[in-house]
């Protein structure tokens with residue numbers, strides 16, 4: 001079986017900043033990942049190292065056992081959504097699509113037409129004349145049309161209104177169902193992505209804090225509210241993420257497998273991905 005992308009003991013420093021500090025993760029085929037983290041956590045640096053755009057100081061990234069470093073064969077299976085600035089500003093959208101198809105033989109022209117019409121992307125416009133939202137839509141059209149096994153999207157919905165974001169999430173899910181490519185999405189709009197992602201990789205200050213299926217993670221995430229004495233008694237051996245005290249009310253945020261439902265005088269609530277993220281990264 002193909003093992004996918006393996007990131008082993010990757011370190012990256014910028015001067016005194018430890019952008020990545022011993023990263024070890026595995027990206028499997030046919031999965032949707034959410035790479036989450038606050039600004040400056042190291043998400044883009046990680047994506048750039050995986051796709052060989054920049055080099056790590058230490059460590060190794062491999063695809064099916066073969067290092068991706070300066071390895072065109074391995075890199076053919078990885079695509080990272082480009083930044084707008086890499087597209088020639090005077091070029092028409094249709095020419096950009098034409099050239100992209102030349103560079104990436106797996107580019108699905110039929111699909112690109114289909115998704116362009118869904119988003120009303122005008123192929124006769126020049127890259128520089130597109131609004132912020134349509135610049136993102138152009139990147140989305142190209143990225144979803146490039147049919148390779150590992151597709152990385154760094155903040156894909158930047159500048160998109162809610163209708164277009166919704167259309168993007170639906171298009172992504174459909175594309176995933178049809179092609180089963182792995183999508184690795186980095187975003188700050190966690191709640192919107194929550195239903196889509198299957199696995200969560202949470203990076204905090206250059207380290208992986210969470211690397212787990214979303215369902216098992218949310219199954220363990222709990223907010224326990226009650227008096228401090230009662231809660232403290234029960235949670236002392238738990239993985240406590242955060243606590244809050246307001247008057248007599250004490251709240252503890254936990255990652256736990258314990259069922260507290262039969263304990264009187266405390267309330268237990270599940271946490272959404274966004275709330276959990278806030279508590280883990282504050």
Ligand SMILES: Nc1ncnc2c1ncn2[C@@H]1O[C@H](COP(=O)(O)OP(=O)(O)OP(=O)(O)O)[C@@H](O)[C@H]1O
Pocket residue numbers: 014017018019037038039040041042043044045046
């Ligand atoms: N070219 C660079 N030169 C110097 N420092 C850099 C460079 N690129 C990134 N950094 C630093 O490395 C750290 C990680 O940055 P990175 O862009 O990977 O974070 P991020 O999680 O993608 O952030 P954001 O969500 O804001 O895009 C930050 O402290 C950033 O300032």
